[in-house]
Amino acid sequence: MGRQIVHRLLVSFPALLGVLFLCFCLLQVVPSDPAMIIAGPDAKADTIAAIRLELGLDRPIPIQFADYIGRVLRGDLGRSIISNRMVSEELALTIGPTVELMLGAMLIAVPLGLTLGTLAAVKRGTLLDRLIMAISVAGVSMPVFFIGLILIQYVGFRWGLLPFTGRTGPIWDGGLPSLILPAATLGLVLIGPIARLTRTAVLEVLGADFVRTARAKGLRETVVIVHHALRNALIPVVTLIGLQAAFLLGGAVVTETMFSWPGVGRLAVGAIVSSDFPTAQGAIMILAIAFLTINLLVDVLYVYLDPRLQRS
């Protein structure tokens, strides 16, 4: 198992390098000269030249890139042009809420998706099955912000049940109510695909010999479905969650923007709108690294769920 994870890490290395390079380009290929932005509009030519020398902008690109990687490894992502704070500080403040939002969304989507998908498979061909499948196709086709708009308008505004702007604090400090609507928005989009794949996977497993054996042994139907069928069906579902990670991240950016949730996605969008390149670069890098990490975790989970892979 350890060797597989090491192998996976080696495979993600070029991807990580690609991510870093793109973020580096973001700082290089900016439409205007970074030195000029820092120096301000009235600066003299020699001031700009001095800043350029100080930033190392006169050196060849590969050396600048190596330098950039060095700085990233030391955690130095530069300073925000707007707030003048270190980008790493800004990221440290925003990463928590983003993780919180994603975990909250998964906590809503995974159990519901698994339940609905299993129900649809067990009651295959019935009205319930069709209804669940219709709902999940509709869910797959729904823009994230549509769900958000509906939840904000009804649950948040008309019925006044839950807050819908900002984050009041960490979950353990009374922040739970403000998390519910954003997490539900992001989670509801994921239920459709999870339910759909669970149904296919459970149907496949239900036809397998070991399920017939379990039934023949006289195990209760619930035990057969939960312990035998669902556990094996989980393997493709976990892969799907990995594939949906991109979707989850993109959805998080939209959700954070809608609910003024102080996460990395909102930071990135705000930084781009205000041309704060160092912050934008840092936020995009963290999101991309988060994406690689999710995929890595999914692979580890995959090996854990399928003991056959551990032995090989």
Add this chain to the structure above:
Amino acid sequence: MSVETLNALVHAEESGALGRSGALRRLARDKVAVAATLLLTLIALAAVFAPVVAPYDPYLTDLSNVMQPPTAQHWFGTDNTGRDILSRVIFGTRNTLMLGLVGVVIGGVVGGVLGIWAAYYPRADGWIMRLVDVMLAFPAILIGLAVAAVAGAGLTAVVIALVVATVPDVARVARGAAVGVMGQEFMEAGRAVGVSDRTLIWRYLTLNCISTIFVFLTLRFGQIILIGSALGFLGMGAQPPTAELGMMAAQGRDFLFMAPHIATIPSCAIFVIVLAANLLGDALRDVLDPRLQQ
């Protein structure tokens, strides 16, 4: 065997893979697929003929008539500057569909070529697939954000994001299909008879992979539209006053409590387009290429 007979054989194989007549008949029996096709055709026609179909000028503001709920004159009501929402939705659909189509077509061609090259030239395989892995490491929304950060928000940023979102998956599917075709006897026979690489790639390999790639692109179209409209919603795409559905939803958000229809109607339009595309994609896959089923 002469090159001509071989070519004829390859074409027979190809039409067998597509199975046009049989597949169409099976598709016609699927009521959901027929309904989805009709709906999509209707939407596409409205989008193409937007200037003729739209009852009003989508940019004409009327400050004496703002935020009207749906009425007989304005079926979808008016927005915060009194523009007719129905007309804006029709023009917005045109822009949204165009974005999705451009993204899928460019992404499909680039991804298809990469995948087929990877299958045909084993030496390029590792490099191409590594490139694909790197592209997969960047979720589409992030690409959109990154391009918008460098080049400024606009339709170009969205198209680049959509292409990057399409390429890696298409490359994988195309490579998979092409590797299958590479194992067929006619490829070996073609090479033995001395058919050029170019003919082998274009007439033998590509033609036999195209239906798989096409079905996959149809399946992805809905998602691509969703990504495009999400970028529009974030303000990275079309800029006002251009009508684009995602951007319209974002603008309506400011008036959500006074006039919810301004944001809801464009969102609903996206939902209907994507739903029809997804239903059609699913039906096409079932008929043409059941192997693509996850």
